[in-house]
Amino acid sequence: MIKVQNLRKVYKVGGEKVVALDNINLEIEKGEFCCIVGTSGSGKSTLLNQLAGLEKPTKGSVTINGENISQMDEKKLAVFRQNNIGFIFQAYNLMPTLTAVENVAFPLMFKGVPRKEREKKARAILKEMQMKDRMNHKPTELSGGQQQRVGIARAFVGRPSVIFADEPTGNLDSKTTEQVMDMLIEISEKNNITFVMVTHDNELAKKAKRIVTLVDGNIVHDTKSDIDTEREEK
Amino acid sequence: MRISDLIKLSTDNLKRRKGRTILTVLGVVIGTCSIVMMMSIGEAIDKSTEDMMQGMGDLTQVTVYNWRSEEEQEPLTDSVIAQMGAMEHVKVATPLFQSNYIGSATIFGGKNDKYQINCWIGEGSDIIGMNVEAIKEYGYELIEGRYAEEKDKAFTVIAGQNVDYQFYNPKREWPNNRVEPVPDENGVMPKPFVNVYKDKITLSVKSYEENAKEVKKNIKVVGKVKEDWNKGYETYGGFIMNIDDLIALEEEYIKVNKIRVEDKNKERSYSQAVLKVDDIENVEEVLAAIEEMGYDYSSPTSYIKELKKSTQTIQLILAGLGSISLLVAAISIANTMTMAIYERRREIGIMKVLGCEIKNIRAMFLVESAGIGFLGGVAGVAISYLLSFVLNIIATNMMGPSYDMYGNIIEGAKTYVSIIPLWLALAGIGFSSLVGMLSGYIPANKAVKISALTAIKND
Numbered sequence A: 001m002i003k004v005q006n007l008r009k010v011y012k013v014g015g016e017k018v019v020a021l022d023n024i025n026l027e028i029e030k031g032e033f034c035c036i037v038g039t040s041g042s043g044k045s046t047l048l049n050q051l052a053g054l055e056k057p058t059k060g061s062v063t064i065n066g067e068n069i070s071q072m073d074e075k076k077l078a079v080f081r082q083n084n085i086g087f088i089f090q091a092y093n094l095m096p097t098l099t100a101v102e103n104v105a106f107p108l109m110f111k112g113v114p115r116k117e118r119e120k121k122a123r124a125i126l127k128e129m130q131m132k133d134r135m136n137h138k139p140t141e142l143s144g145g146q147q148q149r150v151g152i153a154r155a156f157v158g159r160p161s162v163i164f165a166d167e168p169t170g171n172l173d174s175k176t177t178e179q180v181m182d183m184l185i186e187i188s189e190k191n192n193i194t195f196v197m198v199t200h201d202n203e204l205a206k207k208a209k210r211i212v213t214l215v216d217g218n219i220v221h222d223t224k225s226d227i228d229t230e231r232e233e234k
Numbered sequence B: 001m002r003i004s005d006l007i008k009l010s011t012d013n014l015k016r017r018k019g020r021t022i023l024t025v026l027g028v029v030i031g032t033c034s035i036v037m038m039m040s041i042g043e044a045i046d047k048s049t050e051d052m053m054q055g056m057g058d059l060t061q062v063t064v065y066n067w068r069s070e071e072e073q074e075p076l077t078d079s080v081i082a083q084m085g086a087m088e089h090v091k092v093a094t095p096l097f098q099s100n101y102i103g104s105a106t107i108f109g110g111k112n113d114k115y116q117i118n119c120w121i122g123e124g125s126d127i128i129g130m131n132v133e134a135i136k137e138y139g140y141e142l143i144e145g146r147y148a149e150e151k152d153k154a155f156t157v158i159a160g161q162n163v164d165y166q167f168y169n170p171k172r173e174w175p176n177n178r179v180e181p182v183p184d185e186n187g188v189m190p191k192p193f194v195n196v197y198k199d200k201i202t203l204s205v206k207s208y209e210e211n212a213k214e215v216k217k218n219i220k221v222v223g224k225v226k227e228d229w230n231k232g233y234e235t236y237g238g239f240i241m242n243i244d245d246l247i248a249l250e251e252e253y254i255k256v257n258k259i260r261v262e263d264k265n266k267e268r269s270y271s272q273a274v275l276k277v278d279d280i281e282n283v284e285e286v287l288a289a290i291e292e293m294g295y296d297y298s299s300p301t302s303y304i305k306e307l308k309k310s311t312q313t314i315q316l317i318l319a320g321l322g323s324i325s326l327l328v329a330a331i332s333i334a335n336t337m338t339m340a341i342y343e344r345r346r347e348i349g350i351m352k353v354l355g356c357e358i359k360n361i362r363a364m365f366l367v368e369s370a371g372i373g374f375l376g377g378v379a380g381v382a383i384s385y386l387l388s389f390v391l392n393i394i395a396t397n398m399m400g401p402s403y404d405m406y407g408n409i410i411e412g413a414k415t416y417v418s419i420i421p422l423w424l425a426l427a428g429i430g431f432s433s434l435v436g437m438l439s440g441y442i443p444a445n446k447a448v449k450i451s452a453l454t455a456i457k458n459d
């Protein structure tokens, strides 16, 4: 499903090189729920951005569904994202002028889905997430947890094969965090969607079947809880 | 992405910042208004010159005058006129008969000179004398018979379409003294007193002084020309004849009445001559050549030129004002769009992450800036219509009532100083939309370069 080979990302900051990712090799299977953990600055976000094709790597490649996204141009990438990738942000990142339904339907607009059809789909998902009576609210009229549900619904609406999430619960309180996390796991499993999320919360990560731990741009642990084996890289 | 979605997104964004949008639109309104008004004045001028040309006479005709003193210019003699006739683009040049000794005449018709027409002789009156070979070239359109020719006997003439009806019976009282050329209920024209082809027609010249002696000539009408008010009254009810016959008549009259004439042996010169130019396009060139020769002239086209020149200044000012204000408006649109894009760079990043293609991001901003232009264009055109309406009312009141050719007031006649045809309104809106779109081009291309990562950064 997702295959990362010899991925390296170096930033140049004022003549100085910052190695955000050193040498990452990783394979994630279809339908897997994977958490990337690590301390702040360990390269989690950088890795996720590479996986989602938001940035080009310095070296190496990322392959999703057999397509090398590291070599795609921007136009191809956009179409690829429309059809294969969902994204959940830490800061929700809803469009401030749109209602909940319109926000959820937003990615389908880029695909050219007619307004009625896409809003019907959006309503169905929002209903599933107990957001029925918040459909026509603007983001400012919603709580953090509700906004993130809208954000999650938006990631799922296009039925992508993989969803990436960068600290999706980072701005939520612990109770809401729990709810949102359970919801993410449930929907991904139900729809057999590969889910890759970044968190710095080790406790939360334990809910995931797969946990990848980063230190200084390298994978140091890669655990799969269901087969109960722990492999150490390097 | 669908166009309807693009437009919806863009209009939503314009509504988001109403104050700023309105201010930007205002600039476009002023620019569009100036340009549309400039064009509308041009339209009005074109229309009024067109209307005026109807009553102004033949546009390819040039009249040359012998106004200046002999020291200043060579008198208008046959040789000078022939020289003008030989100029490029001049179809024909002929003197027009004008006399200090015979200014009026009576045309008699019928048995015992029972009916008559009282005529003036000379340019702009009933009897026109010109070079016989010029009559056809001059543009008189024959409806019956033939033109007079060089080889014809003296006083072989052509007449105006309604000449028969001009004869009246001096022994009777009005209205029974004449037959009007008006058809009856059945559309049949009444029979006139005289038939110039069949009846005996004579031309008589005689002063009102006592002892004055009459000179009388038989004239033969060989054709009639079509009524044409661009030419003159002669085409309606007058006569066109060989200038040589009239000169001979004048000489005879002087002799018979023993009038003393100074400069008897001097070559005859004319007070005016007319030229016929082959095409309106070439009138300017001919006028320049005549000016070169040192003669005064008049031509309907020179009047139109004057009119155009005086309004051109107003148009130029408006055009300048319009271009400057549209340029300022374009800069302000670009500025507004740059600001909007800066404010929304995070949204642009999100859209990219969600799979929006860059061409759609660009299109979104172009539709937005074109929208500003469009709104400004619509408002500008609306205001122009209003301005145009008010200006025309003011102009109509200032000009006073209009009269028709009989001197009656024409009810509801208006003076137009500004006309906005539909095409101008549409062009105004189209142009301002285009300016809006072009102004947004550079900012929109900046927008598409915003990285998707902008959405991720938490600042």
Ligand SMILES: Nc1ncnc2c1ncn2[C@@H]1O[C@H](COP(=O)(O)OP(=O)(O)O)[C@@H](O)[C@H]1O
Residues within 6 Å of the ligand: A011, A012, A013, A018, A019, A020, A038, A039, A040, A041, A042, A043, A044, A045, A046, A047
């Ligand atoms: N755009 C960037 N420019 C320069 N350095 C960056 C950039 N993004 C990340 N880094 C650096 O790369 C390292 C990894 O960052 P990041 O992936 O954000 O860590 P994490 O998400 O695990 O906190 C950090 O040292 C960070 O300063």
Ligand SMILES: [Mg+2]
Residues within 6 Å of the ligand: A044, A045, A046
């Ligand atoms: Mg991070």
